[in-house]
Amino acid sequence: MEITHYLGLAAILFAIGAATVLLRRNAIVVFMGVELMLNATNLAFVTFARIHGDVTGQVLAFFVMVVAAAEVVVGLAIIITIFRSRRSASVDDVNLLHS
Amino acid sequence: MTASGAEAALFWVLAPLMVLAALGLLFARKAVHAAVCVMFVMVGLAILYVAQEAPFLGVVQVVVYTGAVMMLFLFVLMLVGVDSADSLTETIRGQRWLGVLLGLGLVVVLLGVIAQAAFPPAVGLAATEELTNPVALARVLLGDYVLAMEVVGVLLVTAALAGLVLTHRRRLSVRPTQRVLAAARVAALPQGSTLTPLPAPGVYAQNNAMDTPALGPDGEPLPHSVPRVLRIRGQERSATAVLAEEETLVARDDLRLLGVGPAADATVEQVGDPVATGTTDAGATDEGDEDGEVR
Numbered sequence: 001m002e003i004t005h006y007l008g009l010a011a012i013l014f015a016i017g018a019a020t021v022l023l024r025r026n027a028i029v030v031f032m033g034v035e036l037m038l039n040a041t042n043l044a045f046v047t048f049a050r051i052h053g054d055v056t057g058q059v060l061a062f063f064v065m066v067v068a069a070a071e072v073v074v075g076l077a078i079i080i081t082i083f084r085s086r087r088s089a090s091v092d093d094v095n096l097l098h099s
Numbered sequence: 100m101t102a103s104g105a106e107a108a109l110f111w112v113l114a115p116l117m118v119l120a121a122l123g124l125l126f127a128r129k130a131v132h133a134a135v136c137v138m139f140v141m142v143g144l145a146i147l148y149v150a151q152e153a154p155f156l157g158v159v160q161v162v163v164y165t166g167a168v169m170m171l172f173l174f175v176l177m178l179v180g181v182d183s184a185d186s187l188t189e190t191i192r193g194q195r196w197l198g199v200l201l202g203l204g205l206v207v208v209l210l211g212v213i214a215q216a217a218f219p220p221a222v223g224l225a226a227t228e229e230l231t232n233p234v235a236l237a238r239v240l241l242g243d244y245v246l247a248m249e250v251v252g253v254l255l256v257t258a259a260l261a262g263l264v265l266t267h268r269r270r271l272s273v274r275p276t277q278r279v280l281a282a283a284r285v286a287a288l289p290q291g292s293t294l295t296p297l298p299a300p301g302v303y304a305q306n307n308a309m310d311t312p313a314l315g316p317d318g319e320p321l322p323h324s325v326p327r328v329l330r331i332r333g334q335e336r337s338a339t340a341v342l343a344e345e346e347t348l349v350a351r352d353d354l355r356l357l358g359v360g361p362a363a364d365a366t367v368e369q370v371g372d373p374v375a376t377g378t379t380d381a382g383a384t385d386e387g388d389e390d391g392e393v394r
Contacts, residue, residue: 005110008213009147015209055236056243058155062159065164066251070255073258
């Protein structure tokens with residue numbers, strides 16, 4: 001098994017996350033798709049750190065995790081606010097600006 | 100560089116499972132199932148990190164992602180409503196096929212790039228591992244990236260503040276104080292409300308005390324001490340009926356205490372029949388009482 005197989009796994013997970021963002025309507029599930037994409041990138045970072053023998057990749061993955069945690073807080077707060085005003089967590093119902 | 104046999108086995112067991120769980124996120128109808136699937140993927144990633152000479156990140160992955168982020172997701176799911184199922188009607192025409200096409204295209208492009216790219220021979224992290232992994236990480240984090248780390252700290256504080264501000268709800272009316280509430284209760288007295296709490300139902304052994312009214316100081320039963328639901332359903336019982344029933348039980352116990360040996364059981368059986376009829380009589384009078392109260 002080559003180490004680059006990890007990159008293949010990361011690519012597949014990233015694509016599944018992207019497809020989730022494109023296909024699902026529930027805002028929370030869409031958000032989980034974003035998290036999956038971030039995780040896939042982290043796996044690629046860690047693998048590249050190993051390929052190049054440099055822990056900088058791991059540090060960057062660490063930064064991604066921290067930023068993702070901050071992003072989750074803000075994103076979920078926005079979802080809750082939208083749910084309070086529209087009684088729905090579907091991304092298609094947020095169409096106030098639609099004509 | 101090829102990985103060791105054990106690592107290859109771990110990868111080939113874990114990777115298909117993780118892809119399956121990720122597909123669960125894509126296809127699960129219920130959001131909670133999707134969240135559990137994502138948790139599985141994240142734990143799998145943590146194991147892969149540890150296998151890839153990044154034990155610190157593996158621990159952080161478990162703590163931050165499965166411990167904090169996914170718990171937050173589940174918390175918000177419970178808040179928003181678990182049963183808010185996804186609608187499957189298309190609002191944008193052709194969106195589904197376009198999404199599937201783009202997803203598959205992304206897989207093809209990314210895998211193609213990885214297959215085409217020429218990677219340098221993998222070095223492995225053994226060279227940096229004269230330090231332990233967390234120490235090596237800290238050297239880089241607090242050396243080359245110390246400014247970025249400070250900025251990330253500011254970002255975290257900002258995000259915490261944003262979470263507070265975004266979920267803060269402004270009170271539109273004046274909050275009623277205790278004085279206002281008391282004045283409202285006194286003002287409602289002419290309409291027949293009471294100032295004091297309602298009396299509790301009567302307490303008797305051997306039966307459900309909720310359905311029996313309490314007796315007032317004058318010995319009269321207080322019908323409003325029985326919960327309103329039981330009264331409306333007609334499941335209320337009068338205190339006299341309950342007391343009569345208890346007396347029959349006491350009498351039966353007395354007989355059992357007087358008699359010794361198996362012969363006593365026979366007497367109890369014999370006496371049991373009139374006792375039973377007495378109970379039914381009591382029940383009949385009970386019903387009559389209830390009718391009277393309803394009228």
